[in-house]
Amino acid sequence: MPKYMLIMRGTDESHAAMMASIDESMAATGRFIEEMIKAGVLLAAEGLDLPGRGVVVDFSGEAPVVTDGPYGETKELFGGYFMLDVASKQEAVEWAKRVPAVRGSKIEVRRVAGSDEVPEGNEHLVEERARRESSDQI
Amino acid sequence: MTSWDAHAAVDGVWKLESARIVAGLVRMTGDVGLAEEFAQDALLAALERWPESGVPDNPGAWLMAIAKRRAIDHLRRAERLDRKHEQLAHELTTQPDESLDLAPDGDEVGDDVLRLMFISCHPALTTEARLALTLRLVGGLRTEEIARAFLVSETAVAQRIVRAKRTLAARRIPFEVPEGRERAARLSSVLEVIYLVFNEGYAATAGEDLIRPGLCLEALRLGRVLAQLMPGEAEVLGLVALMELQASRAEARTGPEGEPIPLHEQNRGRWDRLLIRRGMTALLQARTAGGPLGPYVLQAAIAVCHAQAATAAGTDWAQIAALYDALFRVLPTPVVQLNRAVAVAMADGPEAGLALADPLLAEPAMRNYHLLPGVRGDLLARLGRSTEARAEFERAAELAQNTPERAILLKRAAACGGRDDAVTLGHAVAAFLDRADLDAGTLRAYRHTMNRMLAHLGAGIPLPEVTAERVAELFAAAWGGAADATWNRHRAAVRSFAAWAARDRGWHTADPAARLGRRHEPRGRTPALDPVFVEALLARPGLALRERTLWTMLYESTATAALALSLDIEDVKSIGGTGGTGGIEDIEDIGDHTRGTLWGPRTAGLLPQLIAGRRRGPLFLADRRPAPARTPPSRDLCPETGRRRLSYERAEYLFKQASHGNTLYQLRLTEPAATRRPSPS
Structure with a gap:
């Protein structure tokens, strides 16, 4: 089953603009979500908390370094996503165009790769499965 | 904006808006046929204009405005403009344009879509017509996409749709959601159509090249749209839950060779957790909606039990058996009873399951259903009654329609051990067809012969009892009247099988091919097609280049379809763009093909277009790339596009579809090209 993820990518500026009229954006997003549910295409949607409340674990050096963030080094920040069950990229793009996004932000449209696109005997999948089985997660 | 972008946008917008547009037009015109025609006009207008003008800000309203204008034009132009039409046209013109705004402001639009679902699933229509009309009107699929999904011709689908529209008009079916007693029956017809569409996608045993436009999706x-439009309907939610849960297992249910993997052997790590969660939520909503438990809710509840089990062994079979009891009360069919027997056997032991399965032996509907002996074989084996189990598995193998399933059943039969030490025909055939040293075409031919032997003699017959007399009898009955070439092909298969069993395996055989004489094959027993017919076929507008080229090649030459399909670009390179004819002598490795011309001037004119700059790989390519897990040998893959070689089955299928059931073999000249009369054009 093909799935597409609409990834919201905002900048510090677009984020600030959205916060300035947060009630309006929330209402618009709510309407958009309702529209997708009515059309039978929305599988899931999540928005992330303020970037300032997050931390970044940086693997640039030998040991991972934890900093508050993400600031500065990232121009566009991952702010949330919509997961859609649609038949084609064209359709996903059409939905992306309707996201009530703030000027200056971007929506990235990406297909979610299915597990059948990885060979059955793939060692990582086998390990992952063994791990999940041993921890009763499946 | 480039034209590709605009076309992509039209595709996307159409998928999003078409149901609402068509539904609105049906409400205005009161006629499904007219509504669809005007919607199509609007779609064409978008395809023409958007590439130049760009995609409008509100594409849905744009499409609706065009469609509405066409509707008005049509009604005005109609010769017999009766007063009713006039009035309708007047109303449409004077309606304020805001009413066309398709912003999701209203239940009005949603109600129209709901009415559209009910009318396209109307019981006055045949099941096929309901499926086609619903996918077309509500799903926004093109006729061609529907045809491909159901493995029928576009013409057939178009006819179904036309007939359905006529029936709706002739019977004056109102555009409404019925109330009262009729409502429940009509809703169950809608649910049935949706579930049939789902199963067509889910249970498909499609060939390698067949493109499926995601019927499950x-x-x-x-279903999800319907659940929004009819909140609180338990069975609608139950159906959605059932489909979400079944879809969650879609990727885990076939192996790398396309063989089905039974539920208890599936890799549960590949189940889609998101869909499982959605299925569980929908089921919870269905239970909250209340009312008696219907068949969809109960089936969804069973699916949830499987989804919740961390391992196959951890399945709550007692709960599942109880749910099947309840399901059998509302849906007392033999298939439900058989599933119930399986669940009860898992919960209370094989004896209890067998007690439920045995009465089904008397059921006429189950007589040719391979799963009944399959299930009984399994239960008998678990009870240690291996001789009976073996007979049941062998019977199941005889009845099974698809080859992988049959192979599994024969393996299980063999595993039962046996009456004696002699190898059975079923076992020998399974091993014979399991050889890795045969090419796909040979295997396919052998399988055909072997299946016929199994059907006639039974899989359980010991190999030494497959005598020359019995085989000769089978051949006389099965192929006595067949073409000589057919007879010889089956004979060759039996000879190869006998030789392999005796020499490679050292099994005792009774020389089964001893009494089969080889027949002399005069060429061309099947009549060649009438040139007028062929010319008409080749002149058909919209015929794909690949088909045009292949058919022209076969028509103009002595080449067989198998040889034509085996051609690589390298083989035909010598023609370049010169338009000359290609000789069979130019090609190496053509085996014992009769020397002659491989293609004529018309084919030569088409080849450069078909090759279109490719330098290597198969000449005729399939429509899509194979799944990564099913990668064919590299000689059958195009290094540039990754698509595989066009298969014989697919080519034959397409020709049959286009030519009313004729075969590619009939596509040849009756006389040498030089002496043939020019065909009338």
């Missing part, structure tokens, strides 16, 4: 979407 379309059905899920229809």
